Amino acid sequence: MPYQLEQQHLGEIMDTAQLTPNAELKDLVAEIVSSYLANNHVAPADLGNLITTVHDLLKSLGKAPEPAPSLIPAVPISHSVRQDYVVCLECGKRAKTLRRHISAMHDLTRDAYRIKWGLKSDHALTAPIYADQRSVFAKRIGLGQRRKMESTALSAIDNSSAAQ
Numbered sequence: 001m002p003y004q005l006e007q008q009h010l011g012e013i014m015d016t017a018q019l020t021p022n023a024e025l026k027d028l029v030a031e032i033v034s035s036y037l038a039n040n041h042v043a044p045a046d047l048g049n050l051i052t053t054v055h056d057l058l059k060s061l062g063k064a065p066e067p068a069p070s071l072i073p074a075v076p077i078s079h080s081v082r083q084d085y086v087v088c089l090e091c092g093k094r095a096k097t098l099r100r101h102i103s104a105m106h107d108l109t110r111d112a113y114r115i116k117w118g119l120k121s122d123h124a125l126t127a128p129i130y131a132d133q134r135s136v137f138a139k140r141i142g143l144g145q146r147r148k149m150e151s152t153a154l155s156a157i158d159n160s161s162a163a164q
């Protein structure tokens, strides 16, 4: 069980990191990080960053005068991804993509946002239809290149038949 091993290391990493959490905060960080690790793959090199992110997030939540309201999403998480828009759990904004919004408006990295709301690492921050359009667009570009190649091939055939 690799995650149990990593959980054992969490305390050591927190001890060596530039963090001075109290025992309660330390337990909470370990709990959140280990449950995140159970659902998401995190490279060992990113583990320190993840712990720092969770720690800072919890610390900032602890400082907030009204911690409870900040943990109620603007819309239920199950309603936050629609076919043609996604909804920001922080403020309820609807957008094609929230990738810039969450950092610009809420000062959260994508990881911090996903951890805060308990989202999986593949939770969509871009509306599926918008992501599809991008891949359709990419295919069209590929198709255009193919047409160009076909017409080049055809003119080559024309040239060779004209030479005969």
Ligand SMILES: [Zn+2]
Residues within 6 Å of the ligand: 088, 089, 090, 091, 092, 093, 101, 102, 105, 106
């Ligand atoms: Zn927002």
